[in-house]
Each structure stands twice: as C-alpha cells, then as structure tokens.
Amino acid sequence: MDLDSYYPKLYIDCLEESMVYEEVLKTVKENNLIEENEGIVVALSGGPDSVCLLHILHRMSKEMNLKIFAAHLNHKIRGLDAYMDSLYVMKLCEELQIPCFIRAIDVPKYCNDNKLGLEDGARKLRYEIFNEIREKLSADKIAIGHNKNDQAETVLMRIMRGTGLQGLRGIEYKREGGIIRPILDISREDIENYCKENNLSPRIDGTNLEAIYSRNKIRLKILPYMKEEFNENIVGSIVRMSKNIRVDSDYIDSQVDISYNEVCRKYEDGVYIFVDLLEKEHEAIKNRLIIKAIREVLGDVNSIDKKHIEEVLTLMGKNKNGKKINLPRGLYAYRFNDYILISLKEINYEKIEYNYEIEPGKEVYIAELGKTFKSKIVDAVDFNAETLGENVQYLDFGKIKGNITLRNRHQGDKIILRGGTKKIKELFIGMKIPREERSFVPLIVNDSNIVSVCGYRISANYLVDENTEKILEFTLE
Amino acid sequence: MDLDSYYPKLYIDCLEESMVYEEVLKTVKENNLIEENEGIVVALSGGPDSVCLLHILHRMSKEMNLKIFAAHLNHKIRGLDAYMDSLYVMKLCEELQIPCFIRAIDVPKYCNDNKLGLEDGARKLRYEIFNEIREKLSADKIAIGHNKNDQAETVLMRIMRGTGLQGLRGIEYKREGGIIRPILDISREDIENYCKENNLSPRIDGTNLEAIYSRNKIRLKILPYMKEEFNENIVGSIVRMSKNIRVDSDYIDSQVDISYNEVCRKYEDGVYIFVDLLEKEHEAIKNRLIIKAIREVLGDVNSIDKKHIEEVLTLMGKNKNGKKINLPRGLYAYRFNDYILISLKEINYEKIEYNYEIEPGKEVYIAELGKTFKSKIVDAVDFNAETLGENVQYLDFGKIKGNITLRNRHQGDKIILRGGTKKIKELFIGMKIPREERSFVPLIVNDSNIVSVCGYRISANYLVDENTEKILEFTLE
Secondary structure (H helix, E strand, O other): OOHHHHOHHHHHHHHHHHHHHHHHHHHHHHOOOOOOOOEEEEEOOOOHHHHHHHHHHHHHHHHHOOEEEEEEEEOOOOOHHHHHHHHHHHHHHHHHOOOEEEEEOOHHHHHHHOOOOHHHHHHHHHHHHHHHHHHHOOOOEEEOOOOHHHHHHHHHHHHHHOOOHHHHOOOOOEEOOOEEOOOOOOOHHHHHHHHHHOOOOOOOOOOOOOOHHHHHHHHHHHHHHHHHHOOOOHHHHHHHHHHHHHHHHHHHHHHHHHHHHHHEEEEOOEEEEEHHHHHHOOHHHHHHHHHHHHHHHHOOOOOOOHHHHHHHHHOOOOOOOOOEEEEHHHEEEEEEOOEEEEEOOOOOHHHOOOEEEEOOOOOEEEOOOOEEEEEEEEEHHHOOHHHOOOOOEEEEHHHOOOOEEEEOOOOOOEEEEOOEEEEHHHHHHHOOOOHHHHHHOOEEEEOOEEEEEOOOEEOHHHOOOOOOOEEEEEEEO | OOHHHHOHHHHHHHHHHHHHHHHHHHHHHHOOOOOOOOEEEEEOOOOHHHHHHHHHHHHHHHHHOOEEEEEEEEOOOOOHHHHHHHHHHHHHHHHHOOOEEEEEOOHHHHHHHOOOOHHHHHHHHHHHHHHHHHHHOOOOEEEOOOOHHHHHHHHHHHHHHOOOHHHHOOOOOEEOOOEEOOOOOOOHHHHHHHHHHOOOOOOOOOOOOOOHHHHHHHHHHHHHHHHHHOOOOHHHHHHHHHHHHHHHHHHHHHHHHHHHHHHEEEEOOEEEEEHHHHHHOOHHHHHHHHHHHHHHHHOOOOOOOHHHHHHHHHOOOOOOOOOEEEEHHHEEEEEEOOEEEEEOOOOOHHHOOOEEEEOOOOOEEEOOOOEEEEEEEEEHHHOOHHHOOOOOEEEEHHHOOOOEEEEOOOOOOEEEEOOEEEEHHHHHHHOOOOHHHHHHOOEEEEOOEEEEEOOOEEOHHHOOOOOOOEEEEEEEO
C-alpha cells in the first residue's frame, strides 16, 4: 500500500491548498506585485482574507527572501470582539514568528475631528496608519486582503451606481504608495478552504467598517440570485469582464498619454490645450485629455464631474475666444485664441499685459497669445503683394525709426489712417471685436507711434509708396 | 382666463408628449438613422413600443418626407390573442393611412425545419421577413421598437452571462441591413405615457417570442430591487455607462482598423498577419486584429471563442515556425516564418513548393516565406567580412556559371561541403531543424548544384579564396 492510497483525503487537500498558493504566486508575478528581498506589511484584521494572505506571504517569504510584518488596527475600541480579534492576531503572528504591530484607535473621534464620514474616515485612517508602520519599518509594500468576490461586488456596485470604463476596471492589483492585493484572484470559498486546510481558524471579520449594508445586499441577495438564475459562475464572469476591460482601459490610457504630449503643454500658469490638435482627437480621447489636464493642475480630479468636462469642451467652438468657465475648487478654464487654458489663476482678459521687442527677421513667440510673430525684410524690387500668404501684412521699413515693439492696446492709443486719426478703441468697436478679445489683438509700435493693428490695419504713415526701398512683411501665426 | 390655466392638464401632457418626439428626433439625427425621402418599414407587433414608434415615425414623415410602411407578423397562428393583435394593427394603420403588411407564420415548424431553437428561429425569421418586405417595397430601413429599458436589461443580462467591451455597448442604434432603433433612448414609462396621451391603446406584447423568462426576471426582479436599494435611476445609469463605453469601443475599433492595415494583408489564400508588427501592438489591439482577420476570412466570427484567439496568439512565440492550429469551421492558423496565416486551406508544410530565379543585385520577394532575398556583387578588394550584417552570407561570384535559383529542398538534394558531400536531409537533422520547417529553409541552386543552404552553409565549391575577384553577398530578410 503506497502513501497516495493510504492518505487519499490528505493528498487531495494538499493539492487544493497548493493551487491557491500557486494561483497567488501567479498573480504576484504577472502583476509585478512583489520583488525579491522586499519588506511587506500585511494589513491583518484577523478575518479569513487577511489571515490567508498572511499565511501565503509567509510561505512566499522563504522562496523570495521577503520580510513579512503584520499590522492590526483595533477600530472598535470598546468592543470585546475587537480585543478577541487582536488576541487572535497576536497568537497567529507568534506561531508564524512574524513581528506584529497593533494599534487601537478611536475611529469615530478621528472622523469627527476630520469631518469625514465613518466609512471614508476609517478607510483613510487605515491607509494612513499602515503607511506610517510601513515607513517606520522601511518596508516596501502594504498587502491588503481583497479577494475575487470583493472584486465582483465592487464592479457590480459601480455598475448599479453608474460608472464608465475606469470604474469597470474594479479594484487594482496595485496602487501608488506600495499598496498590493495578492489574493485578488482567489475566491472567498477558496480562501475559507485554505484556512481550514491550514488550521488557521480565522475570526469573523468584525472590524470591517466598510459600507457593510450595501455590500451585504450585493453579497447576500443580488449575487446569489444571479448565480441561481443566470450563471453558476457569476463572480468569475464579472471578474473576467473587469480584467478584459482593464486591458482596454490601459490601452486607451496609453494613447491618452501620447496625445497629451502632443496636444497639451504645462506652463507656469496652468495647462495649455491647443484647440486645433484637440479637435482632431477622437471623442474617447478628448474627454480624457481635459481630465488629465485638470489632474495636472489640481493633483487629482475630486469634485470634477462629467458635466464640467463637457463644459470645458464647449470652449473648442467658434466665437469662444475670451470665454471663461468657473470650475470647482477655484479652477478656471479659459479660451484664448488657439488654446484652452486650465488654470487656478483668475485672469482678467481686459488687463492682460505684454510687450515684446521685435527684431525684424527674427521670430518672437508671444506666450499670451500662443502665437509667433514672424517678419522678413525684402527689397521693394523683389516684392509682390499678390504672392503673400493670407494673413501677411507689409509696410515701408524705411519709415521705421528706432525700436519696434509688439504690445497689447493701452488706454488712449490712436492710429493715423488715411481717413485721419482714429482711437484704437473706436476702431475695435467698428470692427465688432468683443471687449474681452481686444487685448489679444496686438499693436505694433514704433517708439510712441502705432504702426499696425496686427491683422487689421497699417498706419498711413508707414504705407509702402513709390519711394519705398525695403519692405517689412509680417504675420502672426 | 387664458388657455394655459383653463387646460393646465392638457398643457402638461402636450409638453411631455412633445419631449418624447423631440428626444426621438435627437436620437435619429445624432446617429444618422434616417435621411430625408427614405422609405421605412416599421416592425409592428401591436405592443406599446412598436405602436409608439409607428406613431412617431408617422409624425416625422411629414417633416422629412418619409414613406412609412408597417409589417406585422402573426407568430402564434393558433392563438386568438394573436389575431386580435393583427386586427388592432390593421385598424391603427388604417387610421394613420399607413400601408400595412401582415404575415402569419408557423414559427415552430420553421424552427423545426431549420434546426433552430424557438427563440433564435423566431428572431431569424422576423428579420428575414421584414427584410423581404423591405426589398419588395424598395424601402431603405427597417425600424424596430427596442427601448431604453430593453437596453439596460440587455446590458445587465450580458454582464451576468459574461461579456467584454463589445457586449457592454448593448443594442446598437443601427445595424447593417438597414435595421434602425429610433426609440432606443426612450424609457418604457415614457412610451406608455406617449401612447396614453395619443389615445393609442396598444395591445399587450403577446407575440414577443424572446427569452421572456430570463428577461422577465431581470425586468421584474433584479432591476426593481436595484432601483429600490441602490439607485432610483438604475436604467439611466446602465444606459449611460453603455453609451460611454460605446464611445471608447468605437475609438478602439478605429485604432484596430488603422493597425489592421499595417499588420495584416489579405491574399488569395487567406489573411497574413506579420508577427514583428503584431508583437508591437498593445494587448487590447492584438486580440482584435486576430478577430478581424478571422472575420475577413469567414465573414463572421460565429463559434470562434476567446480561447481560439489566445491559441492563435501563441503562434507569435519563438520556435513556432511551421506550427498549425485547427480552428472551428474548417479554419486554420499557420505560423510561417515572419507571419501567421489565417486560412481555410489546409496546407501541408512538407509539400510547399517554390522556385524563384535570382538576378544578382536585385531584390526578390519570396511570398511563401514572407521574406525578401537581397544580394549584392562587390569587388574582392573592397570586401570586408567583418562589416557584414548578422545574417549575410557570401560566396565567390566567379564560380557561378549559368542561372541561380532559390527553391525549397527536393528529395535527394546534396551539398558539397569541405568535409565531403552531405545529403541536405542529414544536414537538417544534424542542425535540429524540425521536419515541418525544412521547406522554409531555401536552397540556392546553380544549375543543378546546391550553392548554399540559406542562412546555414555555403558549398565548398563556391567559397571565397585568394583568386576571388567578385564576391556575391546575400541575405534573406
């Protein structure tokens, strides 16, 4: 009689157990969750998920030379159950010879002090404290025990509450700040079996302060009904969907990164989004470019809704120059000529000031306009007005004495036209240029004389005539 | 007393009604469902959805100069209810002066004859008959009365059964074959109100042979529970998600089209997918390129599963040359050197035949290998073996008399090496080249003498020596 037939039950148990371990190892490798020699803080509530996670990482620590620590929070400071949880956790860690850090915290007080809801506050506090412990230990990662059922429940919850591609990704295997979720591919059932097979007898998860009520409805009502009536493997199907969508979502994100580098530029006063390039992008990309620009300015996109993004996108339209949109958190979106500016600065269009010295023949970038002033000196004999580009103006270069500058209009500016002297303000009114756009129409100034209203008029004093020898061609692009 | 306060109820009713109409008009415009002057066959069951649809399109027909027809199927040929439906439909069409075509069909018989399930068979038959009527009338479109709730139910059903981005798009506004769904953005409630306001008193949808049982569980159990416990506007949230995803899915599809033109080529024997280009694509695109290639060969992708796609993708790997995968419906995927071939032809690798004449200095594309043979004649004094590319071979050009060809091995081929004459077959065995790859290693032949086993050996009779004047460099890329 060989061992296999003598211990058939044991043999089967070992195989199943080993498959959970192998599955976690696969998740860890495929998602690069853990490198060799790392230190890992396991968030240990004492419930089946975190106990299974600790046990598996403990096993993995030999193979990968990891340093495993446990961190336990006693939320319900007055509950006996919570102390029993802590005792269990201490005993388990002693058995496994894992250093264990236990903290008791008055969560309701913290939430009250920080004006947070109990659920949000508890989550925030948990991550804060785990991170504190991680830093003290100079550990690399914080491992959290979310499982496959949590994943399906989260995705279903998001679908019910309304979501998009991002939300359908579900819980991520890893997050910034070293958060990892190695057992995210393991079902609750397999976790419970693993605990049984390893005689771990975990506690019932009592310290979980998540929105138990909503989640329990999904866990105990909706999912079982769906399983019974539609799909025996409903959890697997939802998780598989979420994995497929994650691949698609990653792809779109990578395309957004490429487009962002082409379409958007960060300057000191915010992110500039160039309208002609933005217009060429697909709808799916446009929204995300605006979101990314806002994230770059604010650090995150909290309290920014879909309707705000859509509002910003209306700035692409024609006749939107000079328009301004107020967004949450003191953010503004402006349309200036060729670009949309996402900025925390409040800009008064009528008070925009700029003054650039022009060296004929050299290009000057006018940041306030997002345009480049280009000029060229040509001999009158070579000049042909008919071959000029559409927006190119020209004047008698010989009539310019001293410096030329390009600046915004000032109060009282006047230009000498063939019909006589005219106030720039009246000229703008006559040309029906809206007040908020006027600062974006630059003047070319020769000492104190207005030479040109760029793109519109040339002063009579600088016009080309039969005595002109050199001609200055110029344009704003 | 003015009319508004005298008819307050009427006023409100009119407003609501007009909003349903406006909303449908918006759907029609945004999705280009109907052009002016078109003929439209409305699939009219007599239930609220199709009756509302008919009424709205009838109104629209004046604005857009449409020709509206109704087509009604009597599925349940023995049921009294079904005859009542038909009578109702005839009466309605008479009132609206819409030509009405009624057909009675023995659906169970049709399904039996065609070996189809009742649900699939009924759907197929419906579309077949509507299309027949459309063609007889030379009409452009077939309008179907799916509504917003149907959409949410479909998406939820797909989520429960397992789906991906494509499935989450839900029902499409339009499909090939002129199928359009103008009331897909209107909720069941609004449709019922519209019918009331217009005194349409539709029949209860009795002829609907869809999988009522599953759908009713979603409609009557799951969605109401979700509405009660999670989200008052659950239908709206799911439909909004599906719309957002449609934009993302469209974007990915457009990127797939671009990549397909780069990575894949259709030739007579199937679609060639170039492995080096395929490898550079994102995971999200790779799968879809394979699917698109299969669709191009088969016309659709029925009975092709995710696991088949994954299997085809394994052909990208190293050492896969000469591998063949059997796919459903007589389809094959082959790995030949640089490409994967999706084909309905069964190809026997060992019987591949090719024979190309080589003109030194000119490039020759070897279709069977997906590679180009490049060669160059250089003077011996300019020649430096150390500066050659990795796979470049060379020989004494002066020793070649007559024609050179490049061909697959033949039985009995021999090459003269420095160690003596060797059978090509033995050489391949010695070099551990698998049997199925051997036809892809071409031989260079000078009249009847083997000059080179491309990439591996040069015959001793053609080696460069101290008397060599001209050298032929060659490579297969």
